[in-house]
Amino acid sequence: LLPQMWTNGINDASRMALLAWEQKNGIKLVQVNGQRRYGRPPPGWVGGPPPADTEVYIGKLPQDMYENTLIPLFESVGKLYEFRLMMTFSGFNRGFAYARYSSQQEAKKAIATFHHFQVRKGCTIVVCRSTQKRELIVDGLPAWMSQQELEAMLQMVTEGILSVTLYASPCHSQARLVLVKYRSHETAALAKKALMEGNQMPMGARIRVEWLYPQLKQQLQLWEEEPPSSWVRGDRSLAVPRPVPLRPSLQNAMEHLNKLCLKHRLQTLALVTKCVQVNPNGSQLFWYQVMIPGYPVPITGFTWVLQDSHGQSELKKANMAVALHILQVLGECL
Numbered sequence: 001l002l003p004q005m006w007t008n009g010i011n012d013a014s015r016m017a018l019l020a021w022e023q024k025n026g027i028k029l030v031q032v033n034g035q036r037r038y039g040r041p042p043p044g045w046v047g048g049p050p051p052a053d054t055e056v057y058i059g060k061l062p063q064d065m066y067e068n069t070l071i072p073l074f075e076s077v078g079k080l081y082e083f084r085l086m087m088t089f090s091g092f093n094r095g096f097a098y099a100r101y102s103s104q105q106e107a108k109k110a111i112a113t114f115h116h117f118q119v120r121k122g123c124t125i126v127v128c129r130s131t132q133k134r135e136l137i138v139d140g141l142p143a144w145m146s147q148q149e150l151e152a153m154l155q156m157v158t159e160g161i162l163s164v165t166l167y168a169s170p171c172h173s174q175a176r177l178v179l180v181k182y183r184s185h186e187t188a189a190l191a192k193k194a195l196m197e198g199n200q201m202p203m204g205a206r207i208r209v210e211w212l213y214p215q216l217k218q219q220l221q222l223w224e225e226e227p228p229s230s231w232v233r234g235d236r237s238l239a240v241p242r243p244v245p246l247r248p249s250l251q252n253a254m255e256h257l258n259k260l261c262l263k264h265r266l267q268t269l270a271l272v273t274k275c276v277q278v279n280p281n282g283s284q285l286f287w288y289q290v291m292i293p294g295y296p297v298p299i300t301g302f303t304w305v306l307q308d309s310h311g312q313s314e315l316k317k318a319n320m321a322v323a324l325h326i327l328q329v330l331g332e333c334l
Helices: 012-025 067-075 104-114 147-157 185-198 214-222 253-263 314-329
Strands: 030-032 035-039 055-059 080-087 093-101 118-120 126-129 135-142 161-168 175-182 208-211 270-278 284-291 299-305
Touching (some): 035 067, 055 104, 093 104, 270 314
Antiparallel strands (some): 030 035, 055 093, 055 126, 080 093
């Protein structure tokens, strides 16, 4: 575990105990996309992955409790294939984890043993069967976005997509809702995290990302799909997107952003911009990611730019739109 991943607020004893436990047992914990993983398979594992319904959810964990305490505890009732602890950027856990056992019987035993178990004085945890949810709802998307545009955007920031289906939003007029089904609960959970951290789509549209709950699922089944799910059917929408020309505020966005960085004594921003789609009318869709020193998460999103006769390159116009997005995310007004 890299030292820079810890903050001064974390108990030194907890940190040193985890590092000592890793060294003593020859265990290497791997942290990727906000979760730290043990196993898959663990040392000494023989055979393939365990069957379905062998994973349990563990909630209400103390945020400074780590694998050196949790893994021996949950291994006491059965053989673990994998243990995943959800982590913050500062080194605390997010209060929940997932333990996957070698059999369904062991998973049931873990629930019976540790549900409402007191891991510390006055601190009881929740342990239940992992529901393995795989469907996400993304609401508040611009009405002009086509199926093709959405699929391109989702492919850039998430993996394991099985289907994408568009509906009219029940909460927002002139907006759309998309139902995205993923290959597994893990890929869906990682996608939810990535989409929530980006939390903005092209043209400054704010979105809401959540698991598909049963009531909404029943409601969606009654609605007419618009258009049908092209990911499963294999066809592609031919709708031409409607990118918005650069407004005067966009022209000044980079200047405002530079002044803001200077005001807050921020270091140089790291900007990555990539064109992911070009339409016959000359409009281009750019994906971008911005790393701001001192800001906890990267800012990612998409923006459209149009060809014009002003002599500006599409990349320059995309960078100006990115600068405006950053200002919006940081809560600054132009």
